[in-house]
Amino acid sequence: MAKYLPCLVCNQSDYVKRKGRVRDNPDLDILECLGCGLVTLSSFEHIQQGFYENSGMHGDDRPSIENWKQETAWDDQRRFQQFASLFADKKLLDFGCGNGGFLERAREHATEIAGIELEKRVQDFYSNEIKIYAGMDVVPGKYDVITAFHVIEHLADPVSILSMLSALLKPSGKLIVEVPSANDALLTLYESEAFQKFTYWSQHLYLFTPDTLKKIGEMAGLKVEKVEQYQRYPLSNHLHWLSMGAPGGHKKWSHIDTPDLQQAYADSLSAMGKCDTLIAHLQLKE
Numbered sequence: 001m002a003k004y005l006p007c008l009v010c011n012q013s014d015y016v017k018r019k020g021r022v023r024d025n026p027d028l029d030i031l032e033c034l035g036c037g038l039v040t041l042s043s044f045e046h047i048q049q050g051f052y053e054n055s056g057m058h059g060d061d062r063p064s065i066e067n068w069k070q071e072t073a074w075d076d077q078r079r080f081q082q083f084a085s086l087f088a089d090k091k092l093l094d095f096g097c098g099n100g101g102f103l104e105r106a107r108e109h110a111t112e113i114a115g116i117e118l119e120k121r122v123q124d125f126y127s128n129e130i131k132i133y134a135g136m137d138v139v140p141g142k143y144d145v146i147t148a149f150h151v152i153e154h155l156a157d158p159v160s161i162l163s164m165l166s167a168l169l170k171p172s173g174k175l176i177v178e179v180p181s182a183n184d185a186l187l188t189l190y191e192s193e194a195f196q197k198f199t200y201w202s203q204h205l206y207l208f209t210p211d212t213l214k215k216i217g218e219m220a221g222l223k224v225e226k227v228e229q230y231q232r233y234p235l236s237n238h239l240h241w242l243s244m245g246a247p248g249g250h251k252k253w254s255h256i257d258t259p260d261l262q263q264a265y266a267d268s269l270s271a272m273g274k275c276d277t278l279i280a281h282l283q284l285k286e
């Protein structure tokens with residue numbers, strides 16, 4: 001077995017290669033740690049300085065910020081509804097705020113909002129409207145709630161980043177971290193070959209399990225209140241992957257997804273630990 005870097009979480013170096021392909025970099029292997037289950041890539045050498053700053057995340061056909069906001073509106077609205085009670089009349093900071101769609105929704109609800117985003121055009125886009133910082137080191141003050149939606153899986157050293165973020169939390173504050181799950185049913189239950197060749201991405205350096213996400217929080221010196229299973233994509237999306245081998249079923253076949261069915265399917269996946277998303281609730285230690 002080729003020698004890889006020791007696992008970020010458990011420090012051992014034995015991995016099994018996962019089936020599938022990194023969609024934008026087929027030279028990379030997808031590794032699952034035999035010690036703890038963390039999923040990572042065989043090398044991080046492809047990571048480029050300035051990639052996110054210059055909108056590299058979007059590939060060659062970069063959408064306008066308005067079009068990008070339309071793409072993420074369903075997640076932004078869901079996150080607003082899911083977490084609004086946490087930041088009502090409080091100070092909110094969104095780390096890796098992307099196009100700012102979540103912050104725009106939260107603006108009327110929180111006493112103060114701010115974002116951190118490397119992508120330069122986002123900082124310019126909101127220059128007079130929403131304070132968007134280019135990094136953690138320039139954020140003044142502390143926040144009641146800090147959110148990080150689908151960010152830390154992009155970072156080579158998520159432990160240090162969470163530790164730095166915790167320095168921006170008020171003593172009773174809360175840090176919400178949402179990441180894609182390594183145990184997504186399409187990967188570990190249905191083993192959809194098409195999905196295995198689509199979902200892995202050179203910019204996702206890690207995929208977490210509930211245990212490894214909890215460990216990352218603890219390694220950052222935080223108290224882990226809970227790690228929740230959450231299903232973003234409905235049954236129509238999964239059926240479409242399994243029958244057509246392609247994404248987009250949740251748009252094409254949305255008539256399948258009644259609210260009751262959606263909830264029941266999510267509950268069933270959650271009971272198996274096979275939702276597509278994990279949400280950690282972290283706090284400072286007392």
Ligand SMILES: [Zn+2]
Nearest residue numbers: 007010033036
């Ligand atoms: Zn490990």
